[in-house]
Amino acid sequence: MRQFTWDDLQYFLAVARTGQLTTAARRLRTNHVTVSRRIDRLEESLSARLFERNPRGYVLTALGEKLVESAEIMEREADRFQNEASEGTVSLTGVVRLSILEGFANFFLADRMPRMAQSYPGLSIEMVTIQQIVSLSRRDADLSITLHATRTGPYFQEKLTPYRLFIYGSRDYLARHSPIGEQSDLSNHRFIGYIEDMIFTPGLDYMREILPGLHPAYQSSSIFAQLSATRSGFGLCILPYFIACKYPELVPVLPKDLHLNRDYWMICHEDIVSTPRIRALSDFIKSEVKTQSSVFAGERLLG
Incomplete structure (x- = not known):
């Protein structure tokens, strides 16, 4: 297993929540090819399959379901970090x-x-x-x-x-x-x-x-x-x-x-x-x- 990129977690959560590459891409303001590539990279770095692909979209595997909670904790901490770093600044x-x-x-x-x-x-x-x-x-x-x-x-x-x-x-x-x-x-x-x-x-x-x-x-x-x-x-x-x-x-x-x-x-x-x-x-x-x-x-x- 090689070190995964923290930034890939936002792509993981976006797909987990929407079940669709295109919908996740709109939320992240990117394209579906980038989202697909980042999900593939995350799965490769973890040596684990997080989603099952089917014609209707992406469905979380049992492991993917388990990891959502941990990823959301990391997301909240990132938001809190940004919040604390932004105190006193005007630009948002x-x-x-x-x-x-x-x-x-x-x-x-x-x-x-x-x-x-x-x-x-x-x-x-x-x-x-x-x-x-x-x-x-x-x-x-x-x-x-x-x-x-x-x-x-x-x-x-x-x-x-x-x-x-x-x-x-x-x-x-x-x-x-x-x-x-x-x-x-x-x-x-x-x-x-x-x-x-x-x-x-x-x-x-x-x-x-x-x-x-x-x-x-x-x-x-x-x-x-x-x-x-x-x-x-x-x-x-x-x-x-x-x-x-x-x-x-x-x-x-x-x-x-x-x-x-x-x-x-x-x-x-x-x-x-x-x-x-x-x-x-x-x-x-x-x-x-x-x-x-x-x-x-x-x-x-x-x-």
Whole structure:
């Protein structure tokens, strides 16, 4: 057995977590040929097979499974080393992958990210809005913004902000359809919502709370598509105030009587929560959210 290269462990962990050379390569910002070569080199230096190769990807061998924990300990120590070495410095480099809900990403955070880039030009942010395919437990992401706290696992989590959702319709739609004076009148209207059998978290199941038994006539997994259909006059839709308030053609329906309360949570692995790159992004998000707390709460509609 010859001495293995420490740097090869990050390739080992990336493949172990993703099971795919190409996916691991994207995470490491390299190409699949390099990842394959580094895995081969690590196995050769250890005189052991860490993965079984098959048409579906790379699967850990029993020995590979055993070594993942040790490799992750080394990874955490490397992060801690970098953290301690970076104390007091301004320049940050590296990549932070953020798993985030589509509405929060596209309608709040995206247009604020240039300020983050100005403060930390060497830091690269990856925002993944398809949370169904991203797992913190597999370390597919470094930081996650979700609707619920997690009950298990070595995570640091904090409530980011509460927010409210209301029923909206376009002025044109409301003018062309029967008036809405009370909740029972809503059953006479078309609704727009999520695809029911694709709702991946209970917090998005709005219809069950507002109008149990009523199924949306137009369903989409994208809140952007729902917003577009609402603005075009297709029907009514339940939308967060911080999104809908940007469009003057949208009118809230019975806002004081009918609204939903939700929370955004920020979650991260305990072992990296204090690293400079994670702390920089999480502090930035918290600061931006704090300045808009009344907007998230929809206070104007309840006053």
